[in-house]
Amino acid sequence: MVRRMVVALGGNAILTDDPTAKAQEKALETTAEQLIPLIRNNDVEMVVTHGNGPQVGNLLLQQLAADSPKNPAMPIDTAVAMTQGQIGFWMGQAFTRALIKNKMERVPVISVVTRTVVDKDDSAFEKPTKPIGPFYDEKGLAEMKAQYPDWTFVEDSGRGYRRVVPSPKPTRIVEAEAIKPLISSSVLVTVSGGGGIPVIETQEGYEGVEAVIDKDFSAAKVAELVEADNLLILTAVDNVFVNFNKPNQKKLETVTMAEMKAYIKEGQFAAGSMLPKVEAAMEFVTRTGRPATITSLENLEDFLNNDSGTKIIP
Numbered sequence: 001m002v003r004r005m006v007v008a009l010g011g012n013a014i015l016t017d018d019p020t021a022k023a024q025e026k027a028l029e030t031t032a033e034q035l036i037p038l039i040r041n042n043d044v045e046m047v048v049t050h051g052n053g054p055q056v057g058n059l060l061l062q063q064l065a066a067d068s069p070k071n072p073a074m075p076i077d078t079a080v081a082m083t084q085g086q087i088g089f090w091m092g093q094a095f096t097r098a099l100i101k102n103k104m105e106r107v108p109v110i111s112v113v114t115r116t117v118v119d120k121d122d123s124a125f126e127k128p129t130k131p132i133g134p135f136y137d138e139k140g141l142a143e144m145k146a147q148y149p150d151w152t153f154v155e156d157s158g159r160g161y162r163r164v165v166p167s168p169k170p171t172r173i174v175e176a177e178a179i180k181p182l183i184s185s186s187v188l189v190t191v192s193g194g195g196g197i198p199v200i201e202t203q204e205g206y207e208g209v210e211a212v213i214d215k216d217f218s219a220a221k222v223a224e225l226v227e228a229d230n231l232l233i234l235t236a237v238d239n240v241f242v243n244f245n246k247p248n249q250k251k252l253e254t255v256t257m258a259e260m261k262a263y264i265k266e267g268q269f270a271a272g273s274m275l276p277k278v279e280a281a282m283e284f285v286t287r288t289g290r291p292a293t294i295t296s297l298e299n300l301e302d303f304l305n306n307d308s309g310t311k312i313i314p
């Protein structure tokens with residue numbers, strides 16, 4: 001039986017410590033190679049989605065550096081669209097190379113410019129939480145604050161300071177119905193990159209808004225709307241842990257919604273990193289009754305063969 005999977009790629013799938021185009025393309029080549037077991041499996045229809053936090057933040061800084069009346073800086077919604085194109089291009093290159101290298105059929109590789117609808121009254125617009133762009137030390141932070149007094153910055157998981165922007169929850173994917181006929185085991189389709197371009201619905205159609213949507217929440221929405229059998233969130237760890245990074249840490253394997261809710265109450269998952277993934281996975285399970293798994297790219301074969309990873313079930 002054919003299984004339809006929406007696969008969300010984490011930051012480490014695209015960006016290493018070198019933000020050049022060459023290095024990001026290289027990282028995606030490795031990612032495409034790691035996805036080969038899924039691509040090779042004719043019983044799997046894969047839909048890929050990915051983040052854009054570092055890329056969209058960097059792009060906005062480049063826009064501002066060149067800002068002039070003849071060459072104005074683009075707003076965030078447009079910058080998200082630009083990063084969808086940027087990363088979609090790199091993914092196309094990487095998938096094509098991986099297919100050739102593995103002597104597989106040259107199936108079409110498609111990346112869809114995707115709009116994600118958010119609620120104009122989402123409280124997230126009042127409270128920026130989504131980290132984007134580079135990390136700053138104390139000195140860099142002071143310089144950035146002086147240059148951009150309206151921006152908000154937060155400390156990001158002990159790694160330095162980053163700009164944060166609003167991150168409203170996705171309510172709908174505009175292109176969801178159009179994407180469905182593209183999904184098959186012989187097309188590699190990427191959608192809703194960077195969480196999708198944030199838009200609100202208006203009388204006239206849609207209007208772009210200043211936000212960056214969390215890609216794990218948009219992945220859950222895509223998975224729900226394309227009626228996926230599984231949501232697969234790929235990040236840097238094979239499993240979600242309780243007591244993470246403590247001597248008594250314990251990996252979670254198959255976990256029920258009720259157990260996961262209790263762990264959230266205990267504060268087991270870090271806000272801004274693992275918590276949104278767990279919440280997005282749980283949203284998919286709640287809405288569909290189907291499982292969601294959080295694991296790593298490195299563990300993909302073991303997930304396919306032995307169902308390993310942290311699997312959340314109703």
Ligand SMILES: Nc1ncnc2c1ncn2[C@@H]1O[C@H](COP(=O)(O)OP(=O)(O)O)[C@@H](O)[C@H]1O
Nearest residue numbers: 010011235236237240241244268269270273274
């Ligand atoms: N309880 C936890 N279990 C596992 N990993 C956790 C936990 N809490 C925080 N983390 C961290 O969250 C990271 C995943 O979040 P992040 O790096 O933001 O994701 P992304 O892969 O989307 O870029 C893991 O690599 C791990 O370091």
Ligand SMILES: NC(=O)OP(=O)(O)O
Nearest residue numbers: 051052053194214215
């Ligand atoms: N849009 C988004 O969630 O990007 P990152 O996963 O790169 O932060």
